[in-house]
Amino acid sequence: MALRRGSRPERPERPERSARWLAWFAAAPGLAALVGVGATLATVHQAGKQLTLAEEGQYTTRFNEATKNLGAEKRDVAIGGIYAFDRIMHDSEKDQPGVIAVLTAYARENSAVPMTGTFTRLSGRIPELRPDISAVVSILAARPQGKDGRAQVDLTYTDLHNLRLVAYRVDETQNQLTKGGAKPELLHLGPVNLNQADLRFARIVRVDLDKSFLGSANLTCLFFTDTTLLGSNLEGAKLDLVNWLEVKLGDKADLSGARLRGATLEDVDLSHADLRNTELCDTTFKNVNFTGADLRGAKLKGARFVNSTGTPPANSLSCQDWPLPAPITPDGTVVDTQPFTEQSRHAHCKYPVDMQ
Template sequence: MAGIATALAAVGALWFNGKAMEQNGEQLEMTRQGQVTDRFSKAVDQLGDDSMDTRLGGIYALRRIAQDSPRDREATVDVLTAFYLAHDTLAKHGTPSGHGTPADRRTVSGDGSVVCEVGALSKIARDALATLNALMELVPLERGASEKAIKDFELHGNSALDGPDMSGTYLSGIRIPPSSGLFVRADLRGVDLQGARLDGVNFGAASLNSADLSCAYADSADLQGVELDGARLDEAELRGARMPKVALDVQARRAILTGADFHGRSFSGIDLRGSTLNRADIRRADLSDANLRGADLSDADLRGADLRGADLRGANLKRARLDDVKWAGARTEGIRGMNLPKT
């Protein structure tokens, strides 16, 4: 009996100690959450301060809270998104005070197209830039993430992944990391992304209608689901980019589109004067009435493409694959690299 009593006492002691540890753990978690709440409230207060340094401190504090406390990440992202959209100094639908107009920051040639400024820097305000960088880190689009996983994350009401309204915002020269999901389904109509670094960025189903991506670097960017009507891509570099299925009134003079995917896309009337499209996949694409004057289409795959009414004067078609191309009404004077059928 003594042995049984001893064993029961030992079990009781273990239960008591376990319960005490559980209660201590709960108390520690409550204390930690209280500290996080205090940090969160203080950081939010800092966002409303007149001092740039204080606002930056609040932004960095919120960023750290989201990293330390996954359960508070959603609320932190919502606050940072609201701050960026409501309190930045970017003068939406215009340009920042004192920075001039887009025309002042680039050279426009005689034909109205853009000539890039080398080394142009972003004029985005420091607090807005810090907020945007935090959002890009906290709202990742994981490489290889399943569509279901992304949708599940969206269902939690994350405002950035649901598509923020950044229409008209000035983001010239900004660098967006490929891992960011910030622009997925975003409203980017009329946004100024001149000279932006967008290599490998997935825009999902974002709206880029009338956006200015002149001189942007967007190699391997995924644009296949975006709206791009009226966009400017003059001098942009989009090597290997996946282009939208349909886009109207796009201006992309002297753009670099080496290896870009236009397969089955509809870009009727696009202005690609002087652009580089060598090795591009243009199979069964609709480029009717497009301006391809002086374009480099060497080694491009144009099988089954619709080039009716297109201006191909002076274009380079060396080694291009041209089976079943529709040429009716195309202007082909001075074309290089091959003999075309009379149109």
């Protein structure tokens, strides 16, 4: 074929190039779809971020409103704020440490034990615990577990006398046990710092107080049932006239220097416990394990041991200022505390006279 000057010969199109173009044309719809998916994902991600920010803003608003209610002069408004914090704590894990800090500060400020370390004298019928303080403790005991972060349930120097913290009502329990029903779950207040707290006449049933500090707390006439204190410290606590049933203290419990005068402990494991210099005068121990317990310097005058193992040898060391003054009932009858009896113990705990 003759070629003109300056012209190039036509080359036949390569089959592989044609195939490549065909492949690109075939893939074009898919690529467009991928681009669309990417754009959609980016939009969803941005919407998710905006939603998260909106939710966080909502929690901040709810937190601030609850704080305002907590500071209200009217008690019912403050209680409303307390329960608003409860809802926030269950809805937002991030806010739980802040809620704990606010509620415990409220309890310490509004129901304080004097920093002098002396407890208010109680006489006659025991006054009820303030409902707002009771609500704070109940909410803290029902908080979601494992969400506290570095927050501490700090109830040091807090007046919690006559507290009722019960996972179920006793009458309901009897019905459940009779019918063979399962026991309800524990409430979880621990770990909690109750240093110098006032828990006189409190009733605590099926509560987890593990790894708590109760040093120098006043637990006079405390009713403890089916409660755990594993790894807790009760050094120097006042436990006069307490009634402990199926309380779990764990190995090497520290009760050194504590007062348990006139108490009743049943089905309690005190094996390897530190009981040095404790006052155990007139205390009754039923089915208690003392194996390996350190009782050096313990005062045991009048102590009774029933079906207990590893019981210490009797000694006549008496407790200081014991027994307590005879309580007086509303009709003016003096309950005789000599000799000390279970009846007089209950009378003491119901109608105390100048009991510290």
